[in-house]
Amino acid sequence: MDNLLKGIEEVLLMGPGPSCVHPDVYKALSRDTLGHLDPYFIKIMDEIQVLLQEVMNTKNQLTLPISGTGSAGMESCFVNLIEPKDRVLILINGVFGKRMQEVSTRLGANVDTIEFDWGTPIGPEVVKEKLENNTYEVIATVHAETSTGVLNPIAEISKLLKGRDSLFLVDVVTSLGGIEVSLDGWNIDASYSGSQKCLSCPPGLAPVSFSDNAFSKIMNRETKVPNWYLDMSLIGQYWQQDRKRVYHHTAPVNMLYALYQSLVLFKEEGPSNVFKRHVECHLKLKEGLKGLGLEMFVEEPYRLPMLNAVTIPDGVDEAEVRKRLRMEHKIEIGGGLGPLAGKIWRIGLMGHTARIENVERLLKALDAILN
Numbered sequence: 001m002d003n004l005l006k007g008i009e010e011v012l013l014m015g016p017g018p019s020c021v022h023p024d025v026y027k028a029l030s031r032d033t034l035g036h037l038d039p040y041f042i043k044i045m046d047e048i049q050v051l052l053q054e055v056m057n058t059k060n061q062l063t064l065p066i067s068g069t070g071s072a073g074m075e076s077c078f079v080n081l082i083e084p085k086d087r088v089l090i091l092i093n094g095v096f097g098k099r100m101q102e103v104s105t106r107l108g109a110n111v112d113t114i115e116f117d118w119g120t121p122i123g124p125e126v127v128k129e130k131l132e133n134n135t136y137e138v139i140a141t142v143h144a145e146t147s148t149g150v151l152n153p154i155a156e157i158s159k160l161l162k163g164r165d166s167l168f169l170v171d172v173v174t175s176l177g178g179i180e181v182s183l184d185g186w187n188i189d190a191s192y193s194g195s196q197k198c199l200s201c202p203p204g205l206a207p208v209s210f211s212d213n214a215f216s217k218i219m220n221r222e223t224k225v226p227n228w229y230l231d232m233s234l235i236g237q238y239w240q241q242d243r244k245r246v247y248h249h250t251a252p253v254n255m256l257y258a259l260y261q262s263l264v265l266f267k268e269e270g271p272s273n274v275f276k277r278h279v280e281c282h283l284k285l286k287e288g289l290k291g292l293g294l295e296m297f298v299e300e301p302y303r304l305p306m307l308n309a310v311t312i313p314d315g316v317d318e319a320e321v322r323k324r325l326r327m328e329h330k331i332e333i334g335g336g337l338g339p340l341a342g343k344i345w346r347i348g349l350m351g352h353t354a355r356i357e358n359v360e361r362l363l364k365a366l367d368a369i370l371n
């Protein structure tokens with residue numbers, strides 16, 4: 001029997017995620033598996049929590065990686081914080097805001113939404129107006145909307161929530177490790193990310209963080225969290241420092257080594273250098289695309305450095321271009337989702353992908369295909 005793993009090629013991952021994995025992270029994955037309650041492994045867990053608090057800029061005790069992808073992080077935030085009939089407001093301008101609506105509706109919440117055009121940011125003025133006559137238990141939105149390449153004004157939205165009782169829930173899947181994320185600075189109560197974007201790690205873990213207010217809501221629920229696997233009051237007992245750890249589920253030990261290594265790399269390079277590297281790559285890509293006659297889809301002030309949405313020119317078969325990039329040049333980029341399918345390409349510059357030589361390689365390949 002042919003082992004299929006032999007046929008895996010190295011592909012330059014320049015789509016919306018997963019992104020390229022750092023070689024040191026691959027090495028970390030292949031270290032010996034320890035028991036999930038092994039004292040040495042527990043040391044690594046403790047350190048992961050500290051490093052996550054640093055990258056998320058929070059003092060939240062309940063900060064840890066959920067075993068699962070970003071969507072498990074999303075589910076864990078909603079399933080723990082929402083009880084049936086709770087009023088939830090979701091600010092939507094892309095696929096992942098829509099997913100929040102779907103998740104919270106399934107939990108029986110009383111869901112209200114404000115929708116903005118895809119490709120434009122959330123407008124704080126509209127949110128302000130909505131809040132004048134309504135109260136919500138939870139207000140949720142996405143920091144970096146990967147489906148459109150838009151950066152949402154989380155700091156401004158946060159100011160509107162001052163003095164209100166609502167919990168603020170923010171998706172930082174694509175932003176974490178690529179641009180500044182400040183949970184405490186923006187008074188965010190619950191947040192989740194994913195390992196496979198700007199953290200240069202494979203998919204499989206979802207860092208989450210809950211404020212004291214969020215934790216108190218979880219501990220004072222009238223109903224049990226309806227999902228055992230994602231119940232933070234139980235998972236928290238396995239991750240709690242200074243106390244006896246209680247088995248909940250078998251932690252994905254090697255993935256946690258990988259996350260640990262990626263967080264060490266982030267710290268060693270330094271947040272400001274990492275963010276600068278992402279911006280420099282974005283600017284280089286933008287200039288290069290302009291030279292090829294291609295236009296960015298999102299207005300300049302709201303563009304994400306790590307997710308570049310590019311308008312597909314008339315007459316170009318976008319799927320064919322992506323196919324040729326993959327087959328002839330071993331580069332992956334993404335297409336549009338939902339209403340943007342066929343209208344944009346999504347070029348990711350996330351984590352270890354965000355290097356100038358990768359941008360140059362993509363621009364050369366696009367030039368060869370388009371011209």
Ligand SMILES: Cc1ncc(COP(=O)(O)O)c(C=O)c1O
Binds near residue numbers: 071144171
């Ligand atoms: C902003 C955002 N939120 C949530 C998700 C869901 O994450 P996953 O696909 O890892 O479950 C993604 C994935 O692309 C995302 O970009």
